[in-house]
Amino acid sequence: MKQNKAATIKDAEQIGASSSAAGGLVGEKVFKILKCRRYLIIMDDIWSVEAWDEIRAILPDDGNGSRVMLTTRLTDVAAYPDPCSPLHEMRLMDENQSCHLLRKKVFGHQDCPLELERIVEEIARNCRGLPLAVVVVAGMLSAVGENLASWKAIAEDVRSAVTSKGQFENILSLSYTNLPHYLRPCFLYMGMFPEDHEIRVSKLILLWVAENFVRCPNGSKSLEEEAKECLEDLIRRNLVLVNKRKFDGEIKSCSLHDLMRDLCVRKAHEGKFFLDFRGWHDRRYFPLAIRENQHRVSVSPSGLPYLSKIDSLTIHTILCFHGRSIAHMLERFRLLRVLDLGDVYVRSLPYELFDLLHLVYLAMYYLGRIPAAISMLHNLQTLTLHSMNAWRHFKAHWDCLPQEIWTLPQLRHLVFYGRLPDPEERTTxxxxxxxxxxxxxxxxxxxxxxxxxxxxxxxxxxxxxxHPGQSFLNNLVLLHQLVDLKLHSSLRNEIFPKDMFTFPKTLKTLTLSRVPLPWEELTVVGSLPNLRMLKLTHWACKGDTWETTEGELTQLEFLLIEKSGLKLWITESSHFPMLKCLVLDDCWELSEVPEGIGEIPTLELIEVKGIVRMSLVESAKRILEEQKEWGNDNLLVRCMNRQ
Incomplete structure (x- = not known):
């Protein structure tokens, strides 16, 4: 029997580099040692596919069951050696797993003393599911023994205790050091958001674009698409956490682990990338080095008084979170490119705002008339003017943007509770x-x-x-690039004939809310060849019966029916050949899910929630049982009815 050999290579990059630099002498030696032996090699923390290629060349393959295991923080690197093998992705631990690991590291096989049990749980919870933090703090606890006072001190500030260890910071810093240069500002920028903040991806993307972090050298992609790829890259590198995804897989919101955000803030302060007032402890004293040459400011209510203390000549970004308006300070920041006032409500727009000629991004809560001076902001790309009471003003008079809005050729994204003006005849x-x-x-x-x-x-x-005859909705067909349309109506008791609509065939996502279109007229939607997602909310369709037709909705993957008076749904599996997810929310009159829905081969989820009949819930569960009997274990049924 051939001799087995177990080998551990702790630094794959170094081995690969050595084998290359030494003319292959190290590699040749490793190859001879492993030849004709069955080996298990563990390569820890590999950072590039090139490192794997170099090492792979010195590993003999004798078909004897030898195996190589590698760990990495990069999903692409993990998948590279064998794209067909499933990856084991490490997730953040829950509180029970963190407690178990902490006890094991501190006490081994012995029981945790009762007087320390509650402190163990508190410390584990404050590690926020990060295994590395648990291991580091376990080492500190082992060093102090079972001294109750020392344990309490560590529990009170786990983060400071962990990050004070140079080894921990060095390990985290590796992730930043190995980032490509074009990704570093994208990562650091996320540290400007408050701790535990759920970051809306739609907003983050627009901010990155406004900051010129992304560029499209060949012009084949939009700046926004390029920014999304940067975010996906940071997620693959396990630097950013995904909070929510849309059904189509796109990321809806994301966040940073607390300790990763601390790393962001430290690196940002070192390079004067941004100043985080929440992280500045001694607010009474601002050294000259802190005040000068800052580029961006992230400010909370408690930091507003100190905004006037910094050098305004180099500040080009201000992100405000909660609190009062900084409108009265704008005259100090003439070079601003990005001004995001978050949910700060601005009652009136100061004239100083229109002196910010470099402004590219402007977001605030504001409901009111926009002056003609908006034309002075000729570099503006994003204008977001939210209203905190939008629905209350739904039937009120819509404020109209001034004619000068047509003089902003760089504008890419416009959010405003009002309407665009009809362009004047002389407008070119x-x-x-x-x-x-x-x-x-x-x-x-x-x-x-x-x-x-x-x-x-x-x-x-x-x-x-x-009203019919007064609508221009059939002109929507002129929008040949439109992929996402949300259409709301306040005419619940009216009837919309289908000839009021002519949707562009490019649509992939369509939301109809309170649009009183008869169910039988829904063919105007069913004929859209690229439609993937359809949301019918708040009595979107009139009538109590929906009978679908084969050959329509052929690409539909997601269907939501919410707050509907639908009573009878007649359909077959062939009418929704690509459906993956069906959500029925507050369909209080619907008695059952059609049997044919369960026979759709692509179906992954049926979700029934809100106020619904028990017969609807039972029909969904019956479909699940039938599919399991047929050997279909891919279908999931979730029922969260409130009755």
């Missing part, structure tokens, strides 16, 4: 770069306006007071 400019237009009156759907925003990709409009 257009918003050709506009991709997103949210929360605007249906009046924008005139043929002339739509031809002046030809590259729109996302549109959300409200049909307030929209």
């Amino acid at each position: 400019s257009s918003l050709e770069n506009l991709q997103t237009l949210f929360l605007s009156s249906h009046a924008i759907c005139s043929e002339r306006i739509l031809r002046m925003i030809p590259n729109l990709r996302k549109l959300e409009i409200y049909c307030s007071g929209c």
Whole structure:
């Protein structure tokens, strides 16, 4: 029997580099040692596919069951050696797992003393599921023995106790050091958001674009698409946590682990990338080195008084979270490119705002008339003016943007509770770069306006007071780039004939809310060849029976019916050949899920929630049981009814 050999290579990068630099002498020696032996090699913390290629060349393959295991922080590197093998992805631990690991590291096989049990649970909870933090703090606890006072001191500030250890910081810093240079500012920027903040990806992407972090050298992708790829890259490197994903797999929100955010803030302060007032402990004393040459500021309410103490000549980004407006300070920051006031409500727009000629991104809570001075912000790409009481003003008069909005050729994203003005006859400019237009009156759907925003990709409009013969909705077909449309109406008791709509065939996502379209007229939607997601909310369709037709909705993957008076749904599995997810929410009149739904081969989830009949819940569970009997274990049924 051949001799077995177990080998551990702790630094794969160094071995690979040595074998190359030494003319292959090290590699040849390793090859001879392992030849004709069965070996298990563990390569810890490998950082590149090139390192694997170099090492792979010196590992003999004698077909004797030898194995190689590697650990890495990069998903792409993990998948590279064998794309067909499943990866074991390490996740953050829950509180029970953290407690178990902490006890094992501190006490081994012995029981934890009762007087320390509650402190163990508190410390484990404060490690926030990060195994490395648990291991580091376990080493500290072992060193102090069972001294209750020392344990309490560590429990009170686990993060400081952990990060004070140079080894821990060095390990985390490796992730940053190995980032490509174009990803470093994207990662550091996330540290500007508050601790435990759930970051909306849609907002993060626009901020990165405004900061010029992403560029499209070949022009084949939009800046926003390139930014999304950067975010996916940070996630693959396990630097960013995914909080929520959309059904189509796109990331909806993300966040940073507390300790990773601490790393961001430290690196940012070192390079004067941004100043985080929440992280500045002694606010009474600002050294000159802190005040000067800062580029970005992240400020909370407690930090507002200190904003006036920093050098304003180099500040080009201010992110505000909660608290009062900083409008009265704007005259100090003439070079601002990004101004995000978060959920700070601004009652009136100061004239100083329109002196910020470099402004690219502007976001705040504001409901009111926009002055003609907006034309002075000719570099503006993103204008987001949210309203805190939008629904209360739904039936109120819509404020109209000034004619000067047409003089902002760089505008890419516009969110405003109002409407675009009809361009004057002498207007020759257009918003050709506009991709997103949210929360605007249906009046924008005139043929002339739509031809002046030809590259729109996302549109959300409200049909307030929209009656047959007065609507321009059939002009939507002119938007040849539109992929996402949200259409709201306040006319629940009216009837919309289908000839009011002509949707562009490019649509992939469609949301109809309170749009009183008869169920039998839904063929205008079913004929869309690229539709992947359909959401029918708040009595979106009139009538009590929906009978679907084969050959429609052929690409639909997600269907939501919410707050509907639908009583009878007649369909077959062939009518939804690609459906993956069905959500029925507050369908209080619907008695059952059609049997044919369960026979759709692509179906992964049926979710029933809200106020519904028990017969609807039972029919969903019956479909699940039938599919299990047929050997289909891929279907999941979730029922969360409130009755």
